Amino acid sequence: MASNEMHRATPFVLLAVLFTPPSASARADSSAFGTPSVKGDAKAGYATISWSAPKQATKQAVSFELQHARNASFGDAKLRYRGPHQASMLSGLPDGTHYFRVRSLGKGGQPLASWSKPASFVVAHHSRRFALTLFGMGALVFALIVVFLLSTKSHPASASRGDR
């Protein structure tokens, strides 16, 4: 009886778990004004960097620049995006800390303001060994399903409806 009640209650427990708000897998430091926000999956090395400029700057700005660096001083900075969008998705990021900063540009391409405060995003991929273990496990389960379905063609239980 207790077992039956547990089985009946289980769907509702599962539903409660399923509808809990999602937790961001990684969030970098961000502020409401000008500092980029970074959301992504640190274990898979991808993130979307978005930003909002002060209202005054937004009126004058025709484009934005996004820089990406591996050290906080931006000595090795690379331009990742220049254009009107206020977000950019980057993927394939290697392990380590990544820094991002943005600034707005006017009609002639001149900077309208100094760089924003940098946002950081720490990437730490799963270990290759762990990934290969799960890959192998998945391959084994899939192989078992295929073998099971193929074996049913010769299995007596699938030959007709009325056996046993």
Added chain:
Amino acid sequence: VDATGAILSGQTAWMLVAVFSVLWVALGYFWGRKTKSLDGHMLADRNVGLALGTATAVATWITSNTTMLAPQFALQMGIWGMLAYCTAATGLFLFAPMARRIRTLMPNGFTSGEFFRLRFGKEAWLLFLAISLFYAFTWLVSMAIAGGVLLQALSGIPYRAGMSVILLVCTLYTLFGGLKAVIGTDLIQSLIILIGIVAVAIATLGQADLGQVHTLLAQKRPALLDAFFPAALMAIFNNLLFGLGEVFHSNVWWSRAFAMRPGVGERAYKLAGVLWLPVPIVAGFIALAAPALDINIPQVNMVAPLVAAKLLGAGGAIMVFIVVFSSLASSIDSLLASTSDLITQDVVGGLIRPGASEELLKRASSWVTIGLSFAAWLVCLGENRDLATVLFRAGPLVGSAIWPVIHGLYRNTTNPTGVTSAMVAGSVAGLWAYYTLGWYTASLIGTVVSMLIVLSTSKLAPRPFDWALLDPQRAD
């Protein structure tokens, strides 16, 4: 493309929505006008042939996820990510022989829930209903949300207006025409989608050949070409098993197996897999070409529309809009129809009014379709646009149903208590993996746990079953 990413004017978009809405509803009315029986409404008189059967399977499986999420996988996880999405075709291939078996064992069957009830008893059936209805409803909601978001992103049509129109149109023609209308419109929609995808692929190859894409990716995002990209490696079989779980358990696919003529199902599902497979490959390649073409991606699920608009201009934008509208409609209508069947047959006919007449069930089916659509609409009105992520949490749940379905279909020794325990334990373990290891492990863990329980309990405590019980009319 403006600063918000819109690639089409609102006026043009509304005109396209109006034209296709009128077309789908008129066809639904035309195809459904002579349908009188419950079999006719729910299962198209169980007389669907190879062409329509194949088309409806292809169109239903090409969701907005195929055109939006496959490119997203490729952009996030590279080559393996693209292949991971393609593995969803395996669900159609492996379901093909199962469709024949289902049709043979249950010639008068209506739903996958009915199979669970007759095969495993009430406990497993109720748990299965909870899992299946949760999956179907989140899929429906995620499609409607995707519809609103995408129409807004593509053309500036307000989210609530776009989402409401697409739900309303699909509800109307499903209501008028039942499965006949769904399958008929699926044929047209699948042709539109396939032609559109091929055109975008040709245009992409015209501006960026494979060698160029590879070279630029190696320079700009080398990890996307890494054969040992950890998350992508894990995603491959996880996504494959998610796809198997979706197809094996869902009434969307079972109802088509019941609806196709004897001997048609197996060939139709195999052909559908062959036709579906190139779509995510093309969509994924388009995404990988984006960095090579210097296209900024402000919203990750907008890769394909942005690349198409850049390469094909205004014509491309219109084509993408029609493809997106068709792929959304072809999935929403199928979900509405098959989930309504599941609720009508299993909840109304099985729990609320056992032994209800065919006439009562047919009327109930219409009200259930309206109610389901209305409930989805209410959820979609909310501010939470992240509900699409809830669909991924259904991965371990449907993964845990794979072995109960296949073992129960082919072995007459499956232990019903083992099946219930397998679905509970598989779901719980998979959800744990979702939150602790990452979404790309959840279905795999759920499937493994469920498999071990089903196989061990059936071996240690086999429960003999008479296959004739799956066809109560004949057994009587």
